Amino acid sequence: MRKPAIVVISLLVMALLMAACGQLGGGAQTTDPEQVGEVIPPTPTNTATPTPTLPATYTPIAVGFGGSVYVTGGTRSVHIVQPGETLGILAKQYGVTVDAIAKANRISNYNLIKVGQVLYIPPCE
Numbered sequence: 862m863r864k865p866a867i868v869v870i871s872l873l874v875m876a877l878l879m880a881a882c883g884q885l886g887g888g889a890q891t892t893d894p895e896q897v898g899e900v901i902p903p904t905p906t907n908t909a910t911p912t913p914t915l916p917a918t919y920t921p922i923a924v925g926f927g928g929s930v931y932v933t934g935g936t937r938s939v940h941i942v943q944p945g946e947t948l949g950i951l952a953k954q955y956g957v958t959v960d961a962i963a964k965a966n967r968i969s970n971y972n973l974i975k976v977g978q979v980l981y982i983p984p985c986e
Contacts, residue, residue, distance in 0.1 A: 938982040942974050956985045 940951060948971050952959045963971055965983045974980070 940980045940982055942976055942978045942980060944976050946974075947971075948974060951980065951982070955982045957983055 938955065940955075942951075948959045948962055948968070952962055955962075959971060961983045962968070962980060965981045968974065
């Protein structure tokens, strides 16, 4: 009776080894995600996003001489006061009134302008 028990045990051990070998990579592998348990996401790809083009902006060009800085294409000019200049001289130079220059720069006393002061000159009317 001992021989049939040894044969049965040997067959069981061999069956377990064969089953274990099939699980450890000796058998066919499955690609079904539900059976594998691990889902590998697809590799991300880099796609170029075009840079939006902005509309052209207007930048006035400053040109001038001495203390005058004329902004071309703008609605008014900028003037830097030089020694000896008065609001009357500037008004004649730009073709506007003294009152218009004083009002544009919030000057209450026409005699109080300083060398180096920046004055906004309104457009001619």
